[in-house]
Amino acid sequence: MxxxxxxxxxxxxxxxxxxxxxxxxxxxxxxxxxxxxxxxxxxxxxxxxxxxxxxxxxxxxxxxxxxxxxxxxxxxxxxxxxxxxxxxxxxxxxxxxxxxxxxxxxxxxxxxxxxxxxxxxxxxxxxxxxxxxxxxxxxxxxxxxxxxxxxxxxxxxxxxxxxxxxxxxxxxxLRLRKSPEELERLREAARISAEAHELARRVTRPGLLERQVQAVIEQHFLERGARGAAYGSIVAGGDNACVLHYTANAAELRDGDLLLIDAGCSLGDYYNGDITRTFPVGGRFSAEQRTLYELVLAAQEAAVAVVRPEATAEQVHDTAVRVLVEGLLELGLLRGSADSVIEQGAYRHLYMHRTGHWLGLDVHDVGAYRLGEHPVALEPGMVLTVEPGLYVSDRLPVPEGQPAIEERWKGIGIRIEDDVAVTEQGHEVLTAAALKAPAAMER
The missing domain is CATH 3.40.350.10 (Creatinase/prolidase N-terminal domain)
Structure with a gap:
């Protein structure tokens, strides 16, 4: 191509x-x-x-x-x-x-x-x-x-x-609404970034260092003619994935852990890709890992489905939060009604960031999300990431009234992120070539 x-x-x-x-x-x-x-x-x-x-x-x-x-x-x-x-x-x-x-x-x-x-x-x-x-x-x-x-x-x-x-x-x-030429450049950045994620999953095995996987990813960016990494690549095994901006990438990958990779390339003219995938280092999910992975994937797919003209980035986020909270209530990781948990923010020790951001010449690209009290409506040509996650660790205190976290869940960090363009008909997932179905994550 x-x-x-x-x-x-x-x-x-x-x-x-x-x-x-x-x-x-x-x-x-x-x-x-x-x-x-x-x-x-x-x-x-x-x-x-x-x-x-x-x-x-x-x-x-x-x-x-x-x-x-x-x-x-x-x-x-x-x-x-x-x-x-x-x-x-x-x-x-x-x-x-x-x-x-x-x-x-x-x-x-x-x-x-x-x-x-x-x-x-x-x-x-x-x-x-x-x-x-x-x-x-x-x-x-x-x-x-x-x-x-x-x-x-x-x-x-x-x-x-x-x-x-x-x-x-x-x-x-002006920058918020991408021209057809800009969308083509973002598709190219997404294609190269997706190829690198697929390659990383194939080479990952227990005993490698996180930075060895990083090297494979960033070598691919350069071989495909990109300027390099769009941001500090996050290659986080096990509990390191619960650190949102982890970039040390120095730990050894262990069988039984998950590996979270958040990496994308920047083209010579600065258009960027931004993808996150999470998969088992040893090739198989544990029961707890798969349960949380499927929950994050359901939240991500529901949020992506919201992307269309006249929707808002706030609705994308709210959709992901609703799916995550309802799933965590079923698993016993949260307690109460979904509405009350969301209103009180009592889920934020497990999911503490927004579900996406604009993407373009900057990875966190420019453009307002709100105009006064009103969220900005999505329009064809806008491009945003959709990236819910769950991060189960002892780093943040459990809110009052919420259950203590059982040991079997701790150290599981999962994020799934795609780059999504708003189209006249709805949306286009620019990064679809990076697989994310649970079966594709195993070997």
């Missing part, structure tokens, strides 16, 4: 057009990420700011993009590191100002060193300035200085930007 091509320049131009339209008369300043020091003079692998990437597709650090709807002759301006043979010998190729125009569609491009001198002129005439304060310490003083200069001159010029606003709400609303 051929991989879908990366998103092309025309798609980025279309995104910029929609963003500029949303801005009205407000100018936006969107900085790229900067390099972050790992230790001494060594930097972490560069990861572009997702908002900057969404609008530009430009994958170099230290750049700044201006979006200027009040300047129709040059609405998109990039400030970038210029070409420099000496720097490129050490750190690799740069597109420079020429590439910013010819390859990335900037109407104008300047060396980043010229931003302090040029920014105020570019912002002149804007009705407001859209900039995310508190995130970009090198750029923020320049934006505030340019705005302050406008305010100081307002009595003479008769005009100034009326305020500083966050670009996030309008930009993140």
């Amino acid at each position: 051929a991989s879908p091509p990366p998103i092309d320049a025309a798609a980025y131009a279309e995104r910029r057009g929609r963003f500029l339209h949303r801005l009205g008369g407000v100018a936006a300043v969107i900085p790229a990420s900067s390099l972050a020091t790992h230790h001494a003079d060594v930097e972490h692998a560069f990861r572009q700011n997702s908002d900057f990437w969404y609008l530009t597709g430009f994958d170099e650090p230290g750049a700044v993009a201006l979006f200027l709807p009040h300047c129709p002759e040059h609405p998109f301006v990039l400030f970038v590191e210029p070409r420099d043979p000496t720097a490129e010998v050490w750190n690799g190729f740069r597109w420079g100002c020429e590439g910013a125009v010819e390859r990335f569609g900037a109407d104008r491009a300047h060396p980043i060193a010229e931003l302090p001198q040029r920014l105020a002129d570019y912002l002149k005439g804007a009705e407001g300035i859209a900039f995310r304060v508190g995130r970009h310490p090198a750029v923020e003083p320049l934006v505030l200085q340019a705005w302050a200069h406008q305010l100081d001159r307002a009595p003479r010029t008769g005009s100034a930007a009326l305020g500083l606003v966050a670009p996030c709400p309008m930009l993140h609303e």
Whole structure:
């Protein structure tokens, strides 16, 4: 199966057009990420700011993009590191100002060193300035200085930007609804991630270290052309699975334990997969493990079935919680009525997280879940994870009135997670190639 091509320049131009339209008369300043020091003079692998990437597709650090709807002759301006043979010998190729125009569609491009001198002129005439304060310490003083200069001159010029606003709400609303091209990239990330999970299950056996399974997964990501892991892979055997963000991945896998793997790849253009599967290390569930696994799977399938236009992420979560609570009451792990347990949150020592999150350029992608008192309705093009779980351990106290946990249940951690796109007809499970039926988990 051929991989879908990366998103092309025309798609980025279309995104910029929609963003500029949303801005009205407000100018936006969107900085790229900067390099972050790992230790001494060594930097972490560069990861572009997702908002900057969404609008530009430009994958170099230290750049700044201006979006200027009040300047129709040059609405998109990039400030970038210029070409420099000496720097490129050490750190690799740069597109420079020429590439910013010819390859990335900037109407104008300047060396980043010229931003302090040029920014105020570019912002002149804007009705407001859209900039995310508190995130970009090198750029923020320049934006505030340019705005302050406008305010100081307002009595003479008769005009100034009326305020500083966050670009996030309008930009993140655009990012929440994926285009057909974005959905293709997410399908590709899901496909590679699902292949890695299937491979991991085949190689897992007692005696391996968790990190050996991690290595198999992440090697597959790289061999299939992904950038790498989308987040710190969780490979958690036995009781380690009851630690939600366990990433040590150093323990030996034991026969009789379950292995929870939460891992997904990130493509070269940053679209991500995010899958969790849980299966027995030795190939067979114990009676208790299978009982809880089937309960989590029932909750997950019921929650996935809710995903459709006009439903909400809150309904997805509530559905999963209801199935889990009713099942735990039947097993004697909870006591009382389902309604009272849910209302009091008396299940949260066994299930303490939400059932999903948006997925896209960020693993926990941007976009509101609620607008005031109203949950956001799902629409075609939105993509979310659906990931209920159960984590039975002594880490959290049992709520008053709930039964003590019998030893036979302790140390069982299970999560099942899929990536689900909302469609006109209902939904599409992007990660269906990663099996999850109980029989498929055994060998």
